[in-house]
Amino acid sequence: MLDIKRLRETPEFVRQAVQNKNERGSVDDVLELDRRRRDIIVEVEQLKNTRNVVSDDIARLKKQKLPADERIAEMRGVSDRIKTLDEELRGIEDAMRSHLLMLPNICHPSVPIGSSAADNVEQRAWIPPHTMRLNDDPEHAVLDHVELGRALDILDFDRGAKLSGSGFPLYVGKGATLERALINFMLDTHLREHGYREVFPPFVVNTESMYGTGQLPKMSEDMYRCADDDLYLIPTAEVPITNMYRDEILEASQVPSSFCGYSACFRREAGSYGKQTKGFLRVHQFNKVELVKFARPEQSYEELESLVGNVEHILQLLEIPYRVLLLCTGDTSFSSAKTYDIEVWSPAERTWLEASSCSNFEDFQARRANIRYRPDGQGTKPTLVHTLNGSGLATSRLMVSILENNQTPEGTVIVPKVLQPYTGFRMIG
RNA sequence: GGAAGGGUGGCAGAGUUGGUCGAUUGCGCCGGUCUUGAAAACCGGAGAUGGGCAACCAUCCGUGGGUUCGAAUCCUACCCCUUCCGCCA
Numbered sequence: 001m002l003d004i005k006r007l008r009e010t011p012e013f014v015r016q017a018v019q020n021k022n023e024r025g026s027v028d029d030v031l032e033l034d035r036r037r038r039d040i041i042v043e044v045e046q047l048k049n050t051r052n053v054v055s056d057d058i059a060r061l062k063k064q065k066l067p068a069d070e071r072i073a074e075m076r077g078v079s080d081r082i083k084t085l086d087e088e089l090r091g092i093e094d095a096m097r098s099h100l101l102m103l104p105n106i107c108h109p110s111v112p113i114g115s116s117a118a119d120n121v122e123q124r125a126w127i128p129p130h131t132m133r134l135n136d137d138p139e140h141a142v143l144d145h146v147e148l149g150r151a152l153d154i155l156d157f158d159r160g161a162k163l164s165g166s167g168f169p170l171y172v173g174k175g176a177t178l179e180r181a182l183i184n185f186m187l188d189t190h191l192r193e194h195g196y197r198e199v200f201p202p203f204v205v206n207t208e209s210m211y212g213t214g215q216l217p218k219m220s221e222d223m224y225r226c227a228d229d230d231l232y233l234i235p236t237a238e239v240p241i242t243n244m245y246r247d248e249i250l251e252a253s254q255v256p257s258s259f260c261g262y263s264a265c266f267r268r269e270a271g272s273y274g275k276q277t278k279g280f281l282r283v284h285q286f287n288k289v290e291l292v293k294f295a296r297p298e299q300s301y302e303e304l305e306s307l308v309g310n311v312e313h314i315l316q317l318l319e320i321p322y323r324v325l326l327l328c329t330g331d332t333s334f335s336s337a338k339t340y341d342i343e344v345w346s347p348a349e350r351t352w353l354e355a356s357s358c359s360n361f362e363d364f365q366a367r368r369a370n371i372r373y374r375p376d377g378q379g380t381k382p383t384l385v386h387t388l389n390g391s392g393l394a395t396s397r398l399m400v401s402i403l404e405n406n407q408t409p410e411g412t413v414i415v416p417k418v419l420q421p422y423t424g425f426r427m428i429g
Numbered sequence: 430g431g432a433a434g435g436g437u438g439g440c441a442g443a444g445u446u447g448g449u450c451g452a453u454u455g456c457g458c459c460g461g462u463c464u465u466g467a468a469a470a471c472c473g474g475a476g477a478u479g480g481g482c483a484a485c486c487a488u489c490c491g492u493g494g495g496u497u498c499g500a501a502u503c504c505u506a507c508c509c510c511u512u513c514c515g516c517c518a
Contacts, residue, residue: 044487045487048487048488049486051498051499054499055499056449056499057498058448059449060449062448063448068498069498072497073498074498075498075499079497249477382477
């Protein structure tokens with residue numbers, strides 16, 4: 001949610017920023033409601049003041065055993081008027097909030113203006129030498145991850161579909177072990193080498209949490225919902241981890257702080273059928289290690305760079321080819337002010353696959369979720385924190401890249417060195 | 430699912446014959462005195478949100494509705510927490 005003051009002070013700037021993001025929300029509707037809101041506040045607060053003054057008067061008269069009927073009668077009309085205005089005010093504030101919730105975050109000035117993925121800017125790419133050799137070998141056809149998974153008996157998409165429907169992968173044998181190894185390796189690296197604190201969050205959350213991080217109201221059709229209990233399956237651990245401090249005021253010593261956490265992630269992916277849906281490319285349930293930071297406003301962009309660096313470090317240790325993209329305004333998500341995507345190479349698809357998205361939300365989520373801190377310790381005014389998060393990383397696309405890039409001409413797959421202590425085996429097949 | 434108790438300011442914890450209760454008190458916090466310094470002691474200060482944005486005003490005692498001139502205090506619905514029982518792992 002944007003700061004209403006920003007709309008009041010620089011409406012034209014906000015209008016342009018919304019347009020740059022290819023979003024619809026109306027700045028003018030909000031401003032009109034804001035004006036009406038303030039008019040009513042002035043009137044109703046004056047009335048409340050007289051009511052308070054007269055009520056005190058009545059109390060005094062009663063104490064002195066003097067008649068107060070006249071004053072009481074006087075107040076009847078006032079109270080009714082207050083009630084009417086309060087109702088009207090609440091209606092306006094609700095409307096204003098829902099309009100405000102439809103306005104996207106404003107992108108940082110360093111974000112390139114553009115409308116689609118074509119306008120994203122590649123920052124850098126990292127390619128371990130051995131993989132390219134294999135990719136260009138004409139003697140051996142590169143198998144894709146589905147074929148490899150079936151041949152090696154480690155992924156069973158068909159039975160997964162029998163259990164739950166398509167998009168619910170089933171890992172078996174060494175595939176299941178490799179998945180678990182990958183999760184543990186990433187968590188360990190983040191908490192031991194990158195200084196994150198580990199959390200293991202609930203996988204279902206309530207409505208308030210979904211609003212807090214901005215999944216609601218915009219993305220409701222993409223969420224699995226448990227209607228009986230009004231709970232949602234989390235689409236990412238970002239939701240519970242960021243909401244840990246919802247409606248709290250943090251101490252100065254707690255900011256900045258960094259958390260990493262594993263969760264299964266659930267996405268309905270409504271409306272995306274027909275796109276890349278093979279195997280792991282688009283699934284309804286996947287595993288992810290999420291990174292979340294609560295930062296001081298003046299440091300949040302440094303924190304974003306280090307966050308991206310932490311993700312890259314994982315990929316380098318795994319020896320997976322990747323590139324880093326700076327998303328343009330049109331491709332940057334609703335709540336984000338600046339986003340880097342990290343994509344891994346799939347030799348079988350001959351394309352880059354998004355494996356991580358690292359964003360600075362500035363105070364956009366914090367304002368919604370009401371997460372503040374005291375910048376200079378006890379006694380200072382609460383200020384909104386900046387929130388950041390990034391996938392560090394999602395396993396499904398990584399699994400594609402690991403299997404395809406590490407396949408041998410003999411049809412086996414070599415387990416990345418750093419994972420071998422976790423798997424207990426060096427080779428699949 | 431059944432029964433009981435409870436939700437008050439950063440925390441703990443008072444306050445229910447409705448009327449200076451935004452709220453006693455303790456801890457914690459900030460400033461000061463004392464001290465070489467610190468602790469202790471003593472003195473003083475300090476909530477959040479909104480409107481003007483200075484004085485000031487309004488709102489906030491789980492949430493919403495109701496009664497009343499006036500509610501933390503009465504009525505009502507809902508939410509959450511704790512404990513016990515049952516059920517399930």
